[in-house]
Amino acid sequence: MLNSAAVLAPSILSDRISALQESQTIAMAKKARELMAQGIDVINLSFGEPDFETPEYIREAAKKAMDAGYTKYTPVPGYPDLRQAIADKLQRENQLAYKPENIVVSTGAKQALANAVMSLVNPGDEVIVFAPYWVSYEEMVRLAEGVTVTLLGTLENDYKVTAAQLEAAITPRTKLIMYSSPCNPTGSVFTRQELSGIAEVVARHPRIHVLADEIYEYINFVGEHVSLAQFGDIKDRVITVNGFSKGYAMTGWRVGYLAATREIAAACEKMQSQITSGTCSVAQRAALAALQGGRTSADTMVEAYRRRRDMVLTQVQEIPGFKTPTPSGAFYIFPDVSAYFGRTAPDGSRISTATDLALYMLNEGHVAAVTGEAFGAPNCIRFSTAASDEKLREAFTRIKACLEKLG
Incomplete structure (x- = not known):
């Protein structure tokens, strides 16, 4: 007893x-x-x-990488050639101009998101989160001792938050906005017009940054995928997060990345250096092969x-x-x-x-x-x-x- x-x-x-x-x-x-x-x-x-297996050409690249000696520690922000391939992808597919120094490869997109939140949010800062949201957003803000401000999109608008809702929620304490498109859990996709309206709101508040989660980019049934960072007035205040888990069925490989200004990328690299250091060597070589293999x-x-x-x-x-x-x-x-x-x-x-x-x-x-x-x-x-x-x-x-x- x-x-x-x-x-x-x-x-x-x-x-x-x-x-x-x-x-x-x-x-x-x-x-x-x-x-x-x-x-x-x-x-x-x-x-x-995804219930699909990782494509064979990606698995073969991993096997070759092991035989080629890719079994050592990796650079904290990722191998230079993978970061270059990611920058090339962002330019080719998203019309976003970044250099490798703007890219940080992480152990999954979840770590990239957490790195960014921890690097930007101070205790008491407000983080506007578009809801419905992925389950970990709010907990990441909690870990950073920030305050989550939830904006719920309506069923009638496919659960998407509007620019007017965003404008009304901003206060002097707002530091960051977080959203995903295509969205987990709703599957909603923001249109160019909708993101243009959001970008106009953000442009009027120069102290605010946006964390755009684009991990489902390739799983899009309506055609065009629009990145918020495409709107030039706010590009330097958008952190774009993506990865390989969903589009390439590489969940267990744990490779994600973010693209941001050099200042923010360096901060995320510093954070990562004290938590996990560089992402798995073999998984990075597989990710490089995924990008080189295209989208088929x-x-x-x-x-x-x-x-x-x-x-x-x-x-x-x-x-x-x-x-x-x-x-x-x-x-x-x-x-x-x-x-x-x-x-x-x-x-x-x-x-x-x-x-x-x-x-x-x-x-x-x-x-x-x-x-x-x-x-x-x-x-x-x-x-x-x-x-x-x-x-x-x-x-x-x-x-x-x-x-x-x-x-």
Whole structure:
């Protein structure tokens, strides 16, 4: 039996880590694995991970790199030839002129985002985050002791925040804006006109920087991808983050990058030098091969994602109460499920939130998804469509059946 002194003893953990929330995507995947360990057939639609293998030419480049001796420490900001290839890519595909010194290669785009937040945000600084947002944005701001100001886009506008919303949210304490396009979790894509309006707002506030997460750039169903840094008046205040995980199915390789002014890039390099140093040597050689190989393999995967999106939307439209805009990119659907709040499960429990509904679908329908509360949109649930056609069809058949059991 614990004595009272032990019960009351202060935590040995820092306030910083105690305040940090576990990633809800990882938490839901953990729950799904626990059920699977019990022999239950769970279809996991919680992870944002391509179900394709990394293209063969990239894997072959990694094997050759090992044989060629790329097994030593790497420069903190990345190999010079990879940084040059990234700069060339940004010029060729995004019309952004950067030199290798403006590029920092990191262990995944997540580290690039964290480097930038930690390098720019002081305690008390406000960071405007467009919601629905990727789960880690808010926690990164929390680690930097900043204050998150959430702007929620409306369902009617495909969840996209408007320039007018942004202007109204800016205060003298605003330091940074964070957003993604194509968006995780909604799949929404900002148009050139929409980003032009946002750029005009940013241009009127010279102290504010923008962190533009473009990791889903290649998974775009509407054509043009627009980078906010293309708007010249604010280019030097935009940090563009991208990587190889999504477009090249290289999630486990952990290679991402950012492009920014030399001052900001140097700050991120300094931060990274004290956390991880340079990214894995072999993974960097694989990333170089990915860029040199062009977009053919990525485009092939995108067509599969488009087909799956269309198939899933057809099924979702048959589920009463799910309100879902058509995603323009990424590989998610993000329906508003609030029509089910207040309903009762067969065991008598009440569905009051999206979290309740996600857990009910996991336990009753054996389909794992992530509550919208994790993305700043408490009326929604995120489903990944990065799974086989067969699994997706079965998953939404199960979802429809278990929702019909709610009283």
